[in-house]
Amino acid sequence: MAQINLSVPNCESAGETHGRADTAFSRLIEAHGTLINRVCYMYAGCVEDFEDMRQEVYVNLWRGMGSFRGESGESTWVYRVALNSCVSYFRKNRHQSELTPLSALTDVADSGNDERAAMLSEMHSLINQLDRVEKAMILLWLDENTYDVIAEIMNMPRNTVASRLRRIKEKLVKFSNE
Amino acid sequence: MDIEEMKKRFDALNTSLESLDDDNIRLIRQVEEGKIKSAQTKLCGKYRIFVIIGLTMSIVMPVFYRHIFPLAQCIGFSIFFLIAAMMDLYLLCGVRKINYTTMGVETVARKALFYRKRHHLFMAILIALCIPLLGSLYWVFRDDTELI
Numbered sequence: 411m412a413q414i415n416l417s418v419p420n421c422e423s424a425g426e427t428h429g430r431a432d433t434a435f436s437r438l439i440e441a442h443g444t445l446i447n448r449v450c451y452m453y454a455g456c457v458e459d460f461e462d463m464r465q466e467v468y469v470n471l472w473r474g475m476g477s478f479r480g481e482s483g484e485s486t487w488v489y490r491v492a493l494n495s496c497v498s499y500f501r502k503n504r505h506q507s508e509l510t511p512l513s514a515l516t517d518v519a520d521s522g523n524d525e526r527a528a529m530l531s532e533m534h535s536l537i538n539q540l541d542r543v544e545k546a547m548i549l550l551w552l553d554e555n556t557y558d559v560i561a562e563i564m565n566m567p568r569n570t571v572a573s574r575l576r577r578i579k580e581k582l583v584k585f586s587n588e
Numbered sequence: 589m590d591i592e593e594m595k596k597r598f599d600a601l602n603t604s605l606e607s608l609d610d611d612n613i614r615l616i617r618q619v620e621e622g623k624i625k626s627a628q629t630k631l632c633g634k635y636r637i638f639v640i641i642g643l644t645m646s647i648v649m650p651v652f653y654r655h656i657f658p659l660a661q662c663i664g665f666s667i668f669f670l671i672a673a674m675m676d677l678y679l680l681c682g683v684r685k686i687n688y689t690t691m692g693v694e695t696v697a698r699k700a701l702f703y704r705k706r707h708h709l710f711m712a713i714l715i716a717l718c719i720p721l722l723g724s725l726y727w728v729f730r731d732d733t734e735l736i
Contacts (some may be wrong), residue, residue: 436616443612447605468619469626474689494688498700516604526600533597546693552598565692579591
């Protein structure tokens with residue numbers, strides 16, 4: 411995992427590197443961008459929601475960088491901020507015709523791979539049937555985080571995490587069999 | 589689909605979303621330059637403005653509109669604006685305390701939903717209070733066709 415110094419949140423750009431500003435924040439996003447995209451994708455209902463949520467996560471990370479003291483791992487901290495930004499996001503009122511389906515996000519990478527795109531869409535719609543907190547827990551588990559890390563991010567006792575995850579998995583199997 | 593299959597599909601998601609990082613640079617720059625505010629900041633800003641408007645109107649109504657409206661209506665509107673200001677202040681204090689970097693996800697989700705429901709409840713109460721107030725104003729000026 412890339413180690414990034416977060417103690418100077420407003421450090422000036424040291425210059426362009428491969429077309430990207432070399433700031434602590436941009437390095438943080440580069441190291442954990444995929445994680446953020448994954449979380450936002452699973453919570454979004456359309457591309458517009460995804461972009462709003464991602465923007466929200468970036469702003470909250472930027473605001474919180476100065477207060478990060480390294481008590482937890484960096485990716486744990488980023489996960490907490492990303493999930494908190496998404497669970498507290500409430501969709502703006504938009505006309506149905508203004509919404510772009512979420513599949514457009516994965517179409518570029520999956521062009522020609524309709525099977526993978528369909529699998530992702532199915533997984534998304536299954537997980538979408540969970541409530542916001544359950545979604546956060548299953549996302550953390552699917553990303554192979556330990557129960558201790560999940561308990562830290564969710565601020566729950568470890569035993570509660572274990573029992574709730576068991577119920578969430580049973581729910582998902584039930585949804586998928588319906 | 590079983591859980592193991594779901595894990596494989598989740599891993600496949602990484603590959604599918606990789607290309608989205610290519611257009612990040614503009615967004616990163618905008619965030620660093622402070623051009624984008626978080627939804628929490630914008631919401632607190634709105635509540636702050638409405639607290640100020642509510643408190644101002646609760647003072648302005650009985651002081652400057654006493655010669656236009658009857659005393660009872662002036663006091664009624666003053667109390668209405670004071671209640672609205674207190675509600676907005678309550679929501680402002682609550683929403684401001686939500687800390688995305690230190691609070692657990694369940695806590696944030698619970699608080700966000702709680703204050704959202706309170707917001708809608710307060711709106712319903714204010715609308716319910718406003719209707720009899722406007723009705724009483726109409727009753728007082730019912731004979732003044734020009735004003736109506």
